[in-house]
Amino acid sequence: MLKFAANLSMMYTEVPFLERFALAANDQFKGVEFLFPYPFSAAEIRRQLSLNGLELVLFNAVPGDWDAGERGLACLPGRQAECLAGVEKALEYAVILGNRRVHFMAGIVPDDLSPAEAHENYCQSLSRAAALAAQAGVDLLIEPINPFDMPGYFLTTQQQAHRIVELLDLPNIKVQMDLYHCQIVEGDLSRKLAAYVPTGRVGHLQIAGVPHRHEPDTGEINVAYLFDLLRQLGYQHWIGCEYRPAGRTSEGLAWLERERLKDKRINHAAMP
Numbered sequence: 001m002l003k004f005a006a007n008l009s010m011m012y013t014e015v016p017f018l019e020r021f022a023l024a025a026n027d028q029f030k031g032v033e034f035l036f037p038y039p040f041s042a043a044e045i046r047r048q049l050s051l052n053g054l055e056l057v058l059f060n061a062v063p064g065d066w067d068a069g070e071r072g073l074a075c076l077p078g079r080q081a082e083c084l085a086g087v088e089k090a091l092e093y094a095v096i097l098g099n100r101r102v103h104f105m106a107g108i109v110p111d112d113l114s115p116a117e118a119h120e121n122y123c124q125s126l127s128r129a130a131a132l133a134a135q136a137g138v139d140l141l142i143e144p145i146n147p148f149d150m151p152g153y154f155l156t157t158q159q160q161a162h163r164i165v166e167l168l169d170l171p172n173i174k175v176q177m178d179l180y181h182c183q184i185v186e187g188d189l190s191r192k193l194a195a196y197v198p199t200g201r202v203g204h205l206q207i208a209g210v211p212h213r214h215e216p217d218t219g220e221i222n223v224a225y226l227f228d229l230l231r232q233l234g235y236q237h238w239i240g241c242e243y244r245p246a247g248r249t250s251e252g253l254a255w256l257e258r259e260r261l262k263d264k265r266i267n268h269a270a271m272p
Helices: 017-027 040-049 080-097 114-137 158-168 179-185 189-201 223-233 254-270
Strands: 002-009 031-033 055-060 101-103 140-144 173-178 201-206 238-241
Touching: 002 055, 002 201, 017 040, 031 238, 040 080, 055 080, 055 238, 080 114, 114 140, 114 158, 140 158, 140 201, 158 173, 158 189, 173 179, 173 189, 173 223, 173 254, 179 201, 189 201, 189 223, 223 254
Parallel strands: 002 031, 002 238, 031 055, 055 101, 101 140, 140 173, 173 201, 201 238
Antiparallel strands: none
């Protein structure tokens, strides 16, 4: 049975952030994710999770100065202390909110920094951040992001991410495989899922339609086929719905209802 989490940074934007939890629960989501909790207290968010019977499954560590264009600090020279302080803040929220996965953003590579130096900086920061996260029982996720939406981002391909996970060989570092970004950069989604999901290195999936990042059943991806493949592969983790609805969020969930009905039929057929 597939588990879908509503991304509250992109979905239900018809209402203020703290009101989105109730709307997600009303649409029968059991999990939610979002970009950043930091504008709100952990107590405020925990209350919304509790009131609506929701599990928080993912958010991002502090990315540096987002408004100034920073998208993580891990690969940047001279920013490691600030990077790790941001991880510590994220872990404080994670412990209070019962969240066990945090996205660790890599950063935009400066023009005067070589790829080798960026890689070394990134791996050092990631290793140290993973040690902090392990003490809190949290996994760190690393996500390849396409260069059209985020030009200059250090991490862009699945192969690059999986090689880093293999290189560092730390049990609480996983790949956040966003099929929207993967399709734009690489394509060949079926083979990539079949290659990477069985390794156990994929800790979270995200979905959106390509190219406009609307509902996942719009655009060039046959998402129903991919969901069936994930069932065959025995994927057990959450799938984050990180898309911008084309209209009102609840009116665009026909794709989700189809998948829920499919799971019900599968479960019914498996009953003795």
